[in-house]
Amino acid sequence: MRENNCPPDRWAWVEIDLGAVRSNVRAFKKQLESGVRMMCVVKADAYGHGAVRCADVMSKAGAYSFAVATPSEGVELRKSGIEEPIVVLSEPPISAIPMLIEYDLEPAVYTTEFALAFGEAAADAGTVGKYHMAIDTGMHRIGVTPDDALDFRHAVDFHRGLTCAGVFTHFATAEVPDDWDFRMQCKRFIDTVNALKSAGYETGLIHCDNTPGTILHKGMQFDMCRVGIGLYGLHAAPITASYIDLKPVMAVKARVTRAIEPEVGEGVGYGMTYRIANKGTQIATIPLGYADGLARELSNRMDVIVNGTRCPQVGNICMDQTMFAVPPASANPFAPSTRVDYGDVVTLIGQDDDEAITLDDMAHIRRTINYEVACDFGLRLEKIYV
Structure with missing residues (x-):
């Protein structure tokens, strides 16, 4: 199998x-x-897919x-022509x-120091700074605690350079x-939103559902849902x-740069x-390695697909190169046999004929999540859009 793209x-x-x-x-x-809007999450270069x-x-x-x-x-999106709100x-x-002001970006805000500085700069620029108030309902990562939400808004809402565009x-x-x-978390969020409204504070767009929440908890969709990893299949x-029904977006491929038949007993790779x-x-070589997101911990534990046949990766994965083995037909007469040549396309993630390897498959071997695997592959490898 050969490809030109x-x-x-x-x-x-x-x-x-x-x-x-x-x-x-x-x-x-x-x-x-009905009426619920969609915020598409494209952070980390769209999870490695190209924002x-x-x-x-x-x-x-x-x-x-x-x-x-x-x-x-956000600036990268604005310069590319995106005109929708960017949070x-x-x-x-x-x-x-x-x-933030120059490119009309809407930050999450949860400290009065930042909020007031943002408002001052916006007013000086003759505009109003739009922000989304983050509420920490229990994840304890970022946000204003529910107990402090009203005090926070009392401390910043007087400023003419600020407007609340959302609460999340x-x-x-x-x-x-x-x-x-x-x-x-749902109860704390609902109670906080109701308290803000009862006190007369603007909430803007209320949003809390993430990718799984959008699917499983429609009662928490409010004004908008933030969909991330699901957009990438x-x-x-x-x-x-x-x-x-989601369609996979990312495939990872390479082409054979060398294929030889070493003698029995010869070793492969570092160590x-x-x-x-x-x-x-x-033993065939492809020109990508752990600097491209193919984690070294996968060494001798994963397969690749070439000419519609799965082949085991062998030897320690290198920074920029990886090897795999193509067994002779005599090793297993019942298995499909294949020979590889210089330039043959090798699939690391994706489908080739009836064989497929997914990001989830690789994440399982690495004991991590598909998010990390996708982001890793997006760091250095060039992206080809089809």
């Missing part, structure tokens, strides 16, 4: 299916109650707003305020059925898989952690 300077790449992104946005929009290209597709598919982790991520999901340092919290266990902590937890056991075994 790879970078000219390196035979390793991430393939991003923009049609799948569009399909996933539409699938989540069908999960929303600019993905946001463009999401915008055309009906996203109301976008969420990022840093002001710089920074944590409170940045005060030194970032000029950037983040759930720690939205994917856990009948979870006590989730119910407690990945589930935050297996429980949501039966509720929504010689694999040795040739059968005559005729091919």
Whole structure:
């Protein structure tokens, strides 16, 4: 199997299916109650998928707003032409305020010091700084505690340079059925929102449901849902898989740069952690490694797919290169045999004929989550959009 859609300077790449992104946005929009808006989370370069290209597709598919982790991520979207509201999901340092104002970014806010500095700078610039008030309902990561919410608003709401564009919290266990902590977070959030409204404070758009929450807890959708990992065809937890049809967006591929048949007993890679056991075994090399997101802990524990056949990765994964073995037909006469040649396409994540390897498969081996695996592959490998 050969393909031409790879970078000219390196035979390793991430393939991003923009049609799948569009399909996933539409699938989540069908999960929303009438009038509920969708915030698409594109932080960390859209979880390694490419924020600019993905946001463009999401915008055309009906996203109301976008969420990022840093002001710089928001600036990148603005410079690419994104005009929808952009929310920074944590409170940045005060030194970032000029950037927020210049590019009309809406930060999460939970300290009076930042809020007042933001308001002062906005007023000086002849504008109003829009912010989203973060409520810490139990995750204890960021936010104003429910007990302090009214005092916080009393301390900042006098400022003519500020307006509350939203109130939000983040759930720690939205994917856990009948979870006590989730119910407690919901109660604390609802009580806090009601207290703010009763005291006459503006709440803006109320939002708390994340990817699993949007699917499983429609009663908490309020004005807007923040959808993240699901937009990229990945589930935050297996429980949501039966509720929504998502299409995988990311594939990781490379092409063979060398294929040889070492003698029996020869070792492969640093530390010689694999040795040739059968005559005729091919050892093939592909040009990507742990600096590209293929974690070294996967060494001798994962497969790749080439010409529709699974082959074991062998030897320690290197920083920039990885080897795999192609057993001879004599090693297992009942298994499909294949030979690889220079330039053959190798699939690390994705489907080739009837064989497939998913980000979830790799995350399981690494004892982590699909989020991390996707982000890792997005760090250095060039992205090819299809």
